[in-house]
Amino acid sequence: MRIVLFDIDGTLVLTGGTGQRALDGLFEERYGVADAFACVDPHGRTDRSIVRQMIEHHLARPADNAEIDAIIDAYLPRLADELTIAPGYRVMPGAAALVAELAARDDVVLGLATGNVERAARLKLGRAGMADYFAFGGFGCDDEDRAALTRAAVRRGRDRAAPDARAYVIGDTVLDVCAANAADARCLAVLTSGADPDALAREGAAAVIPTLDDRDAVLRFLDLVP
Ligand SMILES: [Mg+2]
Structure with missing residues (x-):
């Protein structure tokens, strides 16, 4: 898991x-x-x-x-x-298909690690019909500090999966990377919001990809390729 x-x-x-x-x-x-x-x-x-x-x-x-x-x-x-x-609302490339695919697997427990309070998180995903894929997470209402809310998300994930389950974070900023590393999770960083790939790598991103449209790269990162 x-x-x-x-x-x-x-x-x-x-x-x-x-x-x-x-x-x-x-x-x-x-x-x-x-x-x-x-x-x-x-x-x-x-x-x-x-x-x-x-x-x-x-x-x-x-x-x-x-x-x-x-x-x-x-x-x-x-x-x-x-x-x-909002006319500027959009789903990032590849995100909807990837989330649907991961949610359908029985070897993945899918959650959120976000600075949004949970109700805001669900509103933001709701417009794209993506909220129900995520049964749990760590949210901005759990803690003001991103590392702490990410640790909460990992803990909740391990309650659902197994105490030693490997955890992965997929995010777009240096703060996601640092929070993941502080929470015993490997971070895959995407460049969809224009972050500097060198900065993401320097802070310890385990991998950096342009967009979630690269499904195969994501599955390889998650060690889900047979
Ligand atoms: Mg972000």
């Missing part, structure tokens, strides 16, 4: 700036701050750490956890609305 954990943004789908628009609208309404998201580099970050950074940057004070919880709660319906209309 193998545990295969997918990142979402930039790996499975691009949501066309929906998260940014949802948070920008919220910060404008709540705090009177326009374009609040511009201070954040969201790549590989968790939802909670993004919101924390936005509060601390724009309001010049620490954010408390209850305030972050309230913002995430208000963010979710806005995200759902944005997702229904």
